[in-house]
Amino acid sequence: MNKDILEMLEKKQFSEIKATIKQMHPQDISSIITTLPSHFQGIVYRLLPKDVAVNVFENFEIPFQETLLNSLKSDEVIGILNEMAPDDRTRLFEELPANIVLKYLALLDESERKIAYNLLGYNEDTAGRLMTTDFLELQENFTISQAIETIRITAPKKETIYYGYVISPDRKLNGVISLKSIITSEPDDVVGELMNTSVICVQTDALQEEVASVMAHYDLVAIPVVDLEDRLVGIITHDDILDVITEEDTEDIHLMGAVTTTDRSLLDLTIWDSVKRRLSWLILLIVLASFSTNILTMYQDVLSTVVALSFFIPLLIDTGGNAGTQSATITIRALATGELKKQHRWEIIGKEFVSGLILGLMLGVLGAFQAYFTSQILLVSITVGISICVVVTLASVTGTLLPMLAERFKLDPAVMAGPFITTIVDIVGLITYFEIAKLILRIN
Amino acid sequence: MNKDILEMLEKKQFSEIKATIKQMHPQDISSIITTLPSHFQGIVYRLLPKDVAVNVFENFEIPFQETLLNSLKSDEVIGILNEMAPDDRTRLFEELPANIVLKYLALLDESERKIAYNLLGYNEDTAGRLMTTDFLELQENFTISQAIETIRITAPKKETIYYGYVISPDRKLNGVISLKSIITSEPDDVVGELMNTSVICVQTDALQEEVASVMAHYDLVAIPVVDLEDRLVGIITHDDILDVITEEDTEDIHLMGAVTTTDRSLLDLTIWDSVKRRLSWLILLIVLASFSTNILTMYQDVLSTVVALSFFIPLLIDTGGNAGTQSATITIRALATGELKKQHRWEIIGKEFVSGLILGLMLGVLGAFQAYFTSQILLVSITVGISICVVVTLASVTGTLLPMLAERFKLDPAVMAGPFITTIVDIVGLITYFEIAKLILRIN
Numbered sequence: 001m002n003k004d005i006l007e008m009l010e011k012k013q014f015s016e017i018k019a020t021i022k023q024m025h026p027q028d029i030s031s032i033i034t035t036l037p038s039h040f041q042g043i044v045y046r047l048l049p050k051d052v053a054v055n056v057f058e059n060f061e062i063p064f065q066e067t068l069l070n071s072l073k074s075d076e077v078i079g080i081l082n083e084m085a086p087d088d089r090t091r092l093f094e095e096l097p098a099n100i101v102l103k104y105l106a107l108l109d110e111s112e113r114k115i116a117y118n119l120l121g122y123n124e125d126t127a128g129r130l131m132t133t134d135f136l137e138l139q140e141n142f143t144i145s146q147a148i149e150t151i152r153i154t155a156p157k158k159e160t161i162y163y164g165y166v167i168s169p170d171r172k173l174n175g176v177i178s179l180k181s182i183i184t185s186e187p188d189d190v191v192g193e194l195m196n197t198s199v200i201c202v203q204t205d206a207l208q209e210e211v212a213s214v215m216a217h218y219d220l221v222a223i224p225v226v227d228l229e230d231r232l233v234g235i236i237t238h239d240d241i242l243d244v245i246t247e248e249d250t251e252d253i254h255l256m257g258a259v260t261t262t263d264r265s266l267l268d269l270t271i272w273d274s275v276k277r278r279l280s281w282l283i284l285l286i287v288l289a290s291f292s293t294n295i296l297t298m299y300q301d302v303l304s305t306v307v308a309l310s311f312f313i314p315l316l317i318d319t320g321g322n323a324g325t326q327s328a329t330i331t332i333r334a335l336a337t338g339e340l341k342k343q344h345r346w347e348i349i350g351k352e353f354v355s356g357l358i359l360g361l362m363l364g365v366l367g368a369f370q371a372y373f374t375s376q377i378l379l380v381s382i383t384v385g386i387s388i389c390v391v392v393t394l395a396s397v398t399g400t401l402l403p404m405l406a407e408r409f410k411l412d413p414a415v416m417a418g419p420f421i422t423t424i425v426d427i428v429g430l431i432t433y434f435e436i437a438k439l440i441l442r443i444n
Numbered sequence: 445m446n447k448d449i450l451e452m453l454e455k456k457q458f459s460e461i462k463a464t465i466k467q468m469h470p471q472d473i474s475s476i477i478t479t480l481p482s483h484f485q486g487i488v489y490r491l492l493p494k495d496v497a498v499n500v501f502e503n504f505e506i507p508f509q510e511t512l513l514n515s516l517k518s519d520e521v522i523g524i525l526n527e528m529a530p531d532d533r534t535r536l537f538e539e540l541p542a543n544i545v546l547k548y549l550a551l552l553d554e555s556e557r558k559i560a561y562n563l564l565g566y567n568e569d570t571a572g573r574l575m576t577t578d579f580l581e582l583q584e585n586f587t588i589s590q591a592i593e594t595i596r597i598t599a600p601k602k603e604t605i606y607y608g609y610v611i612s613p614d615r616k617l618n619g620v621i622s623l624k625s626i627i628t629s630e631p632d633d634v635v636g637e638l639m640n641t642s643v644i645c646v647q648t649d650a651l652q653e654e655v656a657s658v659m660a661h662y663d664l665v666a667i668p669v670v671d672l673e674d675r676l677v678g679i680i681t682h683d684d685i686l687d688v689i690t691e692e693d694t695e696d697i698h699l700m701g702a703v704t705t706t707d708r709s710l711l712d713l714t715i716w717d718s719v720k721r722r723l724s725w726l727i728l729l730i731v732l733a734s735f736s737t738n739i740l741t742m743y744q745d746v747l748s749t750v751v752a753l754s755f756f757i758p759l760l761i762d763t764g765g766n767a768g769t770q771s772a773t774i775t776i777r778a779l780a781t782g783e784l785k786k787q788h789r790w791e792i793i794g795k796e797f798v799s800g801l802i803l804g805l806m807l808g809v810l811g812a813f814q815a816y817f818t819s820q821i822l823l824v825s826i827t828v829g830i831s832i833c834v835v836v837t838l839a840s841v842t843g844t845l846l847p848m849l850a851e852r853f854k855l856d857p858a859v860m861a862g863p864f865i866t867t868i869v870d871i872v873g874l875i876t877y878f879e880i881a882k883l884i885l886r887i888n
Contacts, residue, residue: 023642027662148627155628162606162623162665179606179623183592184599198467216690218471219683221606221665238682239663245686246660249693250777256697257773257862258766266778267788274799278770282807282836285766290814292758297818303751310747310754314736314761314870321765322702322729322863326722329701333694334710344711355718363726370734374741392726418701418862419766426758 005032009040018047026052030059042071051156054083062095063268069104078107085159086112087132087240090119094129118233127211128204130244131225131234138164140174140192144185151179160222160237166195171231173199173224201226204233211236212244213338252336256329256417258285281419288423292317292430299434302443308375309437312384313430315370319363320391320429321422327352327399328421335403335413349400356396357389364389383437390436391429398425449476453484462491470496474503486515495600498527506539507712513548522551529603530556531576531684534563538573562677571655572648574688575669575678582608584618584636588629595623604666604681610639615675617643617668645670648677655680656688657782696780700773700861702729725863732867736761736874743878746887752819753881756828757874759814763807764835764873765866771796771843772865779847779857793844800840801833808833827881834880835873842869 008017021029021044033044033056045068048056057065057080069077081089081104093101093116101120105113115133122128136158138147147164155161164182166175175195185194201224202211215223215238225234247263254261260277262269269277296303303310331348334340340348368385375381399421403413437443452461465473465488477488477500489512492500501509501524513521525533525548537545537560545564549557559577566572580602582591591608599605608626610619619639629638645668646655659667659682669678691707698705704721706713713721740747747754775792778784784792812829819825843865847857881887 025644025662152628155624180599184596200469216686218469221682238665242660242689245689246781250781253697253773253777257769259770259773265783266792271795271799274795275802278803279806282763282766282803286763286807286810289759289762293755293814293818296755300751303754307744307748311737311740313757315733317758318733318867318870319726319730322726325701325863326703329697330703333697337690337694339709348710351715351718355715358719359722359726362723363730366727366730370737374737419769423762426762
C-alpha cells in the first residue's frame with residue numbers, strides 16, 4: 001500500500017492518492033503517512049478531506065504530531081487544534097514544552113481554550129486529564145423523538161453517542177439513557193422515565209487505574225466524570241481505557257524488572273536515557289548486595305576450613321531468589337488485578353508457607369544429591385540440602401509478604417519483585433547456610 | 445448494602461428486596477448474591493425479574509455459575525442456558541467437565557445447541573471461542589427507516605447494536621454501518637450507499653491477543669469475525685477484549701516470574717496446585733544452576749589460594765542478574781506491546797550494548813571500591829571491578845537478545861526473563877570472574 005502511494009506521489013498523481021486514501025481507516029492513513037519520506041508527509045496530509053484530516057491527526061503518535069504541527073501553516077494549525085477531540089488535545093499538550101503550549105492555547109477559539117485550560121488543570125493520570133468534554137447532553141423532559149433529533153444534530157461533534165446524559169439545570173448528573181433504549185422506545189416516551197438514575201460515574205480526581213477497573217467491572221463503553229459538586233464535566237471512552245490498562249501493566253512490569261518506566265518509545269530513548277532509567281536501581285541493589293559480601297567475610301574462617309562450601313553459594317542463592325521471585329510475582333499480580341483481597345491475606349501467606357516448605361523439601365533433596373555428587377562430602381551435602389529447604393521456605397514467605405507490606409505503606413507492590421527479593425533472600429540465605437554449616441560441620 | 449439485604453432476608457421481606465435490587469446494576473446484584481450465605485443465594489436469585497436474572501448470572505464467576513446451576517431446578521437451568529449470551533455460555537462450558545456439558549447441551553433448544561456446538565468447536569484462546577453470534581444483521585438494500593425498524597425489533601437480543609453488519613445472500617460480509625451514521629442519516633437513504641465496505645475484521649482462528657491488538661489499534665467497540673470463506677459468523681465486543689488484555693498480561697507476568705499461569709483464582713488453588721505451578725520451573729533452574737557449581741569446582745585451586753575471591757560471588761552474580769533482568773524486562777514488554785518492531789532489533793541490541801557498557805563501567809568502579817574496602821587487596825578489587833563491568837555488559841546484551849531469539853523460534857519471549865537470564869548470566873559471570881582473577885592475580 002505504501003509503495004503504491006509512494007509511486008503515485010513521485011508521479012504527482014494526487015487525485016489517485018485521494019481516491020485510494022478515501023477507502024481507508026484513519027488509523028491506517030496515519031500509519032502510512034508516518035512511514036513516508038518526510039518531504040511527502042505534509043503533502044499527503046493536505047490531500048485529506050478536512051473532517052478526515054483531524055481524525056488522522058489524532059491517530060498520530062505525539063512526537064509525530066509535534067513535528068507535523070511545526071511543518072504546517074498557521075491557519076492549518078489553528079484548524080487542527082480547534083477541531084481535535086479535547087482529550088486527544090490534552091494528551092498532546094501534556095508532552096509539549098510550556099512555551100509551545102501557551103502559543104497553541106492562544107490559537108484556540110475562546111470556548112475551546114477554556115476547555116483546554118480546564119482539562120490541563122487536572123492532575124496527570126486522573127480521570128480529569130483523560131476525559132473529553134464532548135458528550136451527549138439530554139433534558140429530562142425530552143421525548144424520545146426530541147432526543148433523537150438532538151442526537152442527529154450533535155452526533156458529528158461527539159466522541160460517543162452510545163449514552164445520553166441527563167443533567168439538571170445546575171448541571172448535576174441526574175441519569176443516563178443508552179442509545180439502545182432510545183432507539184427501542186416509542187417516540188412519545190419521555191427520557192426522564194426511561195433513564196437509569198443510579199449512574200455509575202467517577203470523580204475528576206479518580207486515578208486512571210481506578211477508572212479502568214470500574215469500566216472493566218461494569219463493561220462500560222463510556223463513563224461519566226463528575227466534579228466534586230457532582231456536576232457532569234466529561235466522559236471517558238473505552239478506547240482510552242484500553243490504553244490505560246496497557247500503560248499500567250507496562251509500568252508494573254517495568255517496576256518488577258527494576259527499571260524506571262517511561263511513556264516514550266524504546267527507539268526515541270537516547271543511550272543516556274536508557275542508562276538513567278536503570279542506574280539508580282542497580283546502585284541501590286549493589287549496595288544491598290554488599291551486605292552479602294560482609295556476611296561472607298564474617299564467615300571467612302568457615303570458608304577457608306571447608307572451601308567446598310563456596311561451590312554451592314550460587315546454587316543456593318539462585319534457588320532462593322527464584323522461589324522468592326515466583327511468590328512475589330504471583331502476589332504482585334494478584335494485588336494489581338484486585339484478585340487478592342484484604343480479608344484473604346493471612347490465608348494466602350499460610351498457603352505460601354506450606355507450599356514453600358514442600359518445594360523446599362523437594363529441592364533440598366535434589367540439591368543435597370547434587371552437592372554430594374560434586375563434593376563427595378556427606379556433611380557438606382546435608383548442609384546444602386537443609387539450607388535450600390530453609391531458604392526456599394523463607395523466600396516464598398518473604399516474596400508474598402513484602403509486596404503486601406509495600407501496599408500497606410502506600411508503596412507500589414511491584415517494587416518488591418524479583419531483583420529486590422533476590423537480594424534480600426541472599427542475605428538471609430547466606431547466614432542460614434553458614435550457621436547450619438557451623439553446626440553440622442562442627443566449626444567454631 | 446449487603447447488610448440491608450441480609451436483614452430483609454431474615455425478616456422475609458421479599459418485596460422490599462425486589463424493590464432494592466431493581467435500582468441496581470446487574471454486576472452489583474451478582475456481587476451481592478455471591479457474598480450472601482449460600483442458603484440465601486438461590487432465594488435472592490429467584491426474586492430477580494427474568495431478563496435481569498440472565499444478565500446477573502452472566503456476571504457471576506464461572507465456579508459460582510456451576511454451583512448455582514447445581515442448586516436450581518431443571519426448568520430454571522434450561523431457561524438460563526438458553527437465554528445466556530452465546531459467548532458467556534462458551535466460557536462456562538469450557539470450564540465444566542465433559543459429562544456436564546453434554547447434559548447441558550441436551551437442555552438447549554435446537555438452534556441454541558447448534559450455536560453452542562459450533563462455538564466450542566473453535567480452538568481455545570481464538571476469536572471463534574470469544575465471539576458471540578448475536579449481532580445485528582442488515583441488508584444492503586434496506587432504507588435507513590427499515591434499518592431502524594430492524595434494530596428496534598431485534599435490539600433486546602443483541603449484545604451490541606452499535607454496528608450493523610451488511611451481509612450478502614451467501615453470508616459474506618459486505619460492509620458495516622455504525623449506529624451513529626444510521627441515526628444521522630435521512631430515513632430514505634439506503635444502507636448499501638452509506639456503509640463502509642473496507643471492514644476491519646478477524647478470522648475465527650485469530651489468536652485472542654491479535655484480536656485485542658487490532659481492536660485497540662482501531663479503537664473498535666466491536667469487531668466482526670469471519671470464517672475461512674469470509675462469511676460473517678460472529679462479533680467480539682469491547683468488554684471481552686478488556687478481559688483478554690488483562691489475562692494476557694497476567695500470563696506474561698507469571699511467565700516472567702517463572703510460574704505457570706492459571707485462570708483459577710488464588711483462593712481456589714489447593715496447596716498442591718501452588719506447588720505444581722512452581723516446581724518444574726524451580727527444578728529446571730536448579731539444574732541450570734548446578735553448572736555454576738561445576739564451574740566453581742573447576743576453579744577450586746584459585747578459590748583456596750585467594751579465599752577473599754569467594755566473598756564477591758553473590759555481589760557479582762546478583763548485579764549481573766539484575767542488569768540482565770532489566771534488559772530482559774524492557775525487551776519482553778516491548779515485544780508484547782508490539783512497540784519493538786523487527787526492523788529495529790539490531791539498533792536496540794547495539795544501544796543496549798553501549799548502555800550496558802556505561803552501566804558496567806560505573807558499577808565496576810563502585811564494586812571495586814566496595815571490594816577494596818572489604819578485602820584490602822588491590823588486585824582482588826581490580827578483578828571484581830573489571831568482572832562487574834564485563835558481566836553487566838554481557839548481561840544487558842543477553843537479556844535483550846534471548847527474548848528476541850525466543851520469539852524467532854516461536855517461544856514466548858516472556859520465558860527469557862529474570863530467573864532464566866540470571867542463571868545463565870551466573871555461569872558466564874563466574875567464568876569471566878575467575879579467568880580475570882587468574883590473569884590479574886597470576887594464579888595457574
